[in-house]
Amino acid sequence: MTNSLNIIMFSGTADKFIPLGVLTQTAANLGVPVNIFVTGWATLAFKKDGYKMVTRFPKEFEDMAPALVNGLKDMRAPSWYEMLKSAKEIGEVNIYVCSLMAEALKIKSKEELDPIVDEILGAAAFMQRSAGGQVIFI
Amino acid sequence: MTNSLNIIMFSGTADKFIPLGVLTQTAANLGVPVNIFVTGWATLAFKKDGYKMVTRFPKEFEDMAPALVNGLKDMRAPSWYEMLKSAKEIGEVNIYVCSLMAEALKIKSKEELDPIVDEILGAAAFMQRSAGGQVIFI
């Protein structure tokens, strides 16, 4: 296995949070440390209670969204937010919010963020913490 | 060269299938094994005859889509589907469909999928097969 999985989470549409949850939980189950660097539109989802507002779908797939949402409901699949929370209990999962994006979006302190966020971090520090591991951009 | 190229194919718009085809074929030509993990909206393209329905473009670039499509036609560039098929003939290319997404989209067996799909697979198995290689998320 790779020595760490590092996810730059930029997209803010609800569909892209599914692979965030699944990949994080899977890596945690396999004993692979995960670092998530939240930036872009995804930052909104990590504000306090922000996860409740992850409901936008890409415009070009809006007609298919109900089938996907209902399919996951029928499977009783946990939400991406529950998957991140349980991954943090199982393994080493760090959730960072990009300091540049936080400032651009007028987030002034960690208190405005969801409690699952560990730290507000700069891109340079993230790049150093993810060195040698796998990095994916969602 | 990296020991394998691993592509998590999530996006379902027609434009994103071009790099899927090109990267897979290029890697196959260079002797690099490729593992494609199909999930999200891309899953629809790998249902039987699904490749014929890959025609949606991102809403914000719909006006530019004809120029791109016609430009590729003028070059007589093969379609992404033809590129995947020929890559499978040249090199080691495995196409997996994500078991979670298959279930969410009510795909009950491999028979409902395009014959170029090798297997329905879980994320954990994919992560193990891609270990040590390059992973990109499209």
Add this chain to the structure above:
Amino acid sequence: MTNSLNIIMFSGTADKFIPLGVLTQTAANLGVPVNIFVTGWATLAFKKDGYKMVTRFPKEFEDMAPALVNGLKDMRAPSWYEMLKSAKEIGEVNIYVCSLMAEALKIKSKEELDPIVDEILGAAAFMQRSAGGQVIFI
């Protein structure tokens, strides 16, 4: 640190150029060589004066775009284009435009491209130059 950062830049919306600029500049500051392979809609931004036309946002986040743009303005953050230019001065940053996409978009020579572009390159050559490094797809 990884021995190189390789970015396949496909997306053409203005938001995605922020991480392109930030990651490139951060890597350059850390002494990590960067190779950018421009393809898809992003190619339009690297035509001569193309950077002035990077103003489209994903349809589903158009309402949020002014907050992000103004937030960055308030911080006096440099534009992605300025970040790429200064990264090229600081470190080893190569910007390649995908030869297939250039042909599809009727770009006939390097003279039609922005001067920050180093070369029109095929996917195979890019894959060889990025071998052993980190690859991300934006």
